[in-house]
Amino acid sequence: MSWLLTEDDLPDLARGAALLGTGGGGDPYVGRLLVRQAIREHGPITVLDPGDLADDTLVIPTAQMGAPTVVHEKLPRGTEPVAALRALERHLGRPAGATMPIECGGINSMIPLVVAAVTGLPVVDADGMGRAFPELQMETFGVYGVPGSPMAVAGERGESTIIDTGADNRRMEWLARGVTVRLGGVAHIAEYAMTGAEVKRTAVPRTLSLALAIGRAIRQARQAGADPVAALAGALSGTLYAHLRVLFRGKVSDVERRTEAGFARGRATAVSFDGRHELELAFQNEHLVALVDGEVRCVVPDLVCVLESELAEPITTENLRYGQRVTVVGISTPALMRTPEALEVFGPAAFGLPHPFTPVEECNPVTVSRP
Structure with missing residues (x-):
């Protein structure tokens, strides 16, 4: 049902999106401000359930591309995502009937909402990652046969370009990343144009609704003086993200972060409050793996989420700081993201990690609550 x-x-939506972004996806606060202004100028946004899409509707996903660290210093103008959509519409010779997120995390849950408000298009309640990933080929759309190109890339000064690599989504990512770097490290894109039938076949459904629900659950638990992590687990139970495990509780002891080739890469460590255990995180925009005392507790594509300990507010990789008191949780991804063909595109080996994929619920048969 649409809403x-x-x-x-x-x-609430920004909070839930930040959590599903697994530390990446861009700062949802910036996106939230852009959407708020667009709603004030143009009115509320229609969110369309994927089941309500006509099979022949043209859906064009829209997003921001670049290193999350850059957005802290280079705020969007706000016109770029609509410019990317219009550029791709002109190239295709056909108007879009809806837009959609490519990922449900961080700012990229917000960018399609800006487009929807400004253009009057509905936004589909689905996405192509079920979380956030750093590279454009890492989409369930591409895994299940939808090419990412032709795609449009737009910059803040009105420039735009079309990239068409046919079915080669990896080369599309490589070329678009180069353009983004030359646009100052951040750009806005329209890609993976597809029909409503293809959305139903390839997308992770109802992730905007999920982000809103988990953001609301965390807030309401705080207001009631209840455990927000337990409320989060309850909100996820019965969804496609059914398993939550508490992996670690402690204090951030070190962060090493660098911006290179259009990505924020690095690692972070934390020490448990009793000083007996150590957490290590590796990230490329998003958290990729969590190791506790050298043992894998959660690895991509499952979600590694770092939360502020008292309020369960998600902390993005660019905002990790020495001394923060954190709770780290692992969340299972939907089944269509754990197939062999999906793991080939965005499993551990795709990031050069030496760890095989093991579901978080198997790494942690019961909830692990580290001191």
């Missing part, structure tokens, strides 16, 4: 998204929904 209207209003300004009042944005804080």
Whole structure:
């Protein structure tokens, strides 16, 4: 069933999107401000359930591309994502009937909402990652046969370009990353144009609704003086993300972070409050793996999420700091993201990690609550 998204929904949606972004996807606060302004100018946004899409509707996903660290210093103008959509529409010779996120995490849950508000298009309640990933070929769309190109890339000064690599989504990513670097490290894109039938076949469904629900659950638990992590687990139970495990509780002891080739890469460590255990995180925009005392507790494509200990507010990789008190949780991904063909595109080996994929619920048969 379709529903209207209003300004009042944005804080909960941004919180849930930041969590599903697994530390990446860009700062949802910046996106939230852009959407708030767009709603104030143009009114509420229609969120369309994928089941309500006509099979022949043209859906064009829109997003921001680049290193999350850059957005802290280079804020979007706000016109770029609509410019990318229009450029791709002109190239295809056909208007879009809807837009959609390519990922449900961070700012990229917000960018399609800006496009929807400004253009009057509905936004589909689905995405192509079920979380956030750093590279454009890492989409369930591509895994299950939808080419990413032709795609449009737009910059803040009105420039735009079309990249068409046919079915080669990896080369599309490589070329688009180079353009993005030359646009100052951040750009806005429209890609993976597809029909409504293809959305139903390839997308992770109802992830905007999920982000809103988990953001609301965390807030309501805080207000009631309840455990927000337990509330988060309850909100996920019965969804496609059914398993949550508490992996670690402690204090951040070190962060090494660098921006290179259009990505924020690095590692972070934390020490348990009793000083007996150590957590190590590796990230490329998003957290890729969590090791506790050298043992894998959660690895991509499952979600590694770092939360502020008291309020369970998600902490992005660019905002990790020495001394933060954190709770780290692992969350299972939907089944269509754990198939052999999906793991080939965005499993551990795709990031050069030496660890095989093991589901978080198997790494942690019961919830691990580290001291």
